[in-house]
Amino acid sequence: MSEDFACLPLLTTDCLPGPQCAALCAHLHTYLSFYAPPTSPTDDEVAVGDILAYVTKVACEFRNQRYDDNNASPLYVRIQVGQASCSALSDSGASRNFMSQAFMQMAGLGAQVRRKANPTTIKLADGRTQQLIDLYIEAVPVYFTPHACEQVTFNILDTDFDIILGMPWLASADHTVNFHRRTLSVRNAFGAEVACTIPLPHPLIRCQVVTAKSFRATCAYEQPEEIDLCFLRTVAVADSSPTDLSSDPRVVRLLDEFADIFESPTGVVPDRPISHEIILEACVVPPKGCIYPMSEEELEVLRAQLDDLLAKGWIRPSGSPYGAPVLFVRKKNKDLRLCIDYHKLNAQTVKNAGPLPRIDDLLGRREVFF
Known part of the structure; x- marks a missing residue:
């Protein structure tokens, strides 16, 4: 790069002659194509006389670049910690493992929290917010499967994610990550690799029946930012007194549909090893x-x-x-x-x-x- 631009005489003014400006723009385009979205120099860009304006334009494209094909959802792992389970985020950009304060209390790990002698200041993914971490939990048993358990140390962080598994956990030789296939495997107690990633949800909208009590509990725990649409329907409580279900039309239809399953056996009981x-x-x-x-x-x-x-x-x-x-x-x-x-x-x-x-x-x- 330095050798390519060394042959061009630099002027004290901000403007370059047309031929030198075109050559410099071509070199800049080749160099910046490795870092910014590829753009082909147009006649307007080559003809511009102010090199600072062109560099500003390319820098703006670099800052505002968008990768439309990079819309992959995060990689989650289902784990069991203490008395609670959650979907842990596997983040290769995190330098530590983190656990939220709310999940720590829900898992019943409050008695294991320790205070650091030297608090740590971290920078979050937004690049602006910084937090001081002074609490941690050491060697927490994390179950990925019934026979796959690991001791993981977590820093307590005020985050929306219950658990973030960062590079200290991902860098282990016992963890195999394939971002292309979106799979993450761990080794169980028998040395076999077991997949523990959560499959992507189906793009179709899921519909399930919930009660008003469970709906309020979900909203209070997950605290969703918005709910696009919500249908509420009052369901009458069925009478708990003992009744004869054989006359219920729903039971009759069910028995008729699966008559081959619910049909009573006929004939005498076959011979048994012990006779009465x-x-x-x-x-x-x-x-x-x-x-x-x-x-x-x-x-x-x-x-x-x-x-x-x-x-x-x-x-x-x-x-x-x-x-x-x-x-x-x-x-x-x-x-x-x-x-x-x-x-x-x-x-x-x-x-x-x-x-x-x-x-x-x-x-x-x-x-x-x-």
């Missing part, structure tokens, strides 16, 4: 008794249930000398529940002699199992 057996006392006579009287409604319900159980193959006609009467009990929803009275049969069966298991033994086995 009722042991009777010696020299007992099968009990006999009369049936209980039933109303016409109960007889209709009994016939309907017997036909249904016979059709499913769960019961069959039997000529056994043992039998038990049936009766109905009215449920809370006024329906009838079929009951079988086995009192006389139970009086002739041999009771199990084994003791009941101890509750503390059962609880101990459960702890060992889990």
Whole structure:
């Protein structure tokens, strides 16, 4: 650069002759093309006689340049810290790792905050604001996956981001970053790389149902700068009293749509490794008794249930000398529940002699199992 301009005689005035001005503008254009947006010299630029005006014009283009194709969104990582989780910003331009004051309190890390002996003054991304950092948290366990945990030191910073992972964390050999594919991987406890970046949201507008309480909590926590549009609709609270859902049209439509899933099984239960057996006392006579009287409604319900159980193959006609009467009990929803009275049969069966298991033994086995 210096050699190219050394051959041009410099004048004491601000203006150059036409040929020298054109040559100098061409050299300036070649040099500035490495730093400013490429612009082709036009006839007006070459013909200008004031070299300072041309340099001012190029400098203005350099300051106001815009990279339209550089609209990539930030790279976020989902992490768990203490009692809270958040989307951490991975920032290669940050010289330290930062945690906001609000997230520090939400994660329950207030007792681990320490004060620096020598506070640090930093310059933020806007280039103007400076903050004095005197608080930090050392060796905080950060979980990227259930088996990927790292000890990270954070400076407490008043920022809109919950956590900023800067170069001290990104520079580790255990972290693989691919900005082209927008992926960031960490190594878990088994030495395998695990992707932990949050995928980009779908460009379509997401719609989800929220309550007024959760909406107020979200606005209070995230504090959005603006909300373009918000629909509020009052939803009637459903009656919590027990009802028969079988008559609900929504349940009926759901059962009809997935009839192959909710259809009741038919036939007898397949053979199991353990067979059930009722042991009777010696020299007992099968009990006999009369049936209980039933109303016409109960007889209709009994016939309907017997036909249904016979059709499913769960019961069959039997000529056994043992039998038990049936009766109905009215449920809370006024329906009838079929009951079988086995009192006389139970009086002739041999009771199990084994003791009941101890509750503390059962609880101990459960702890060992889990």
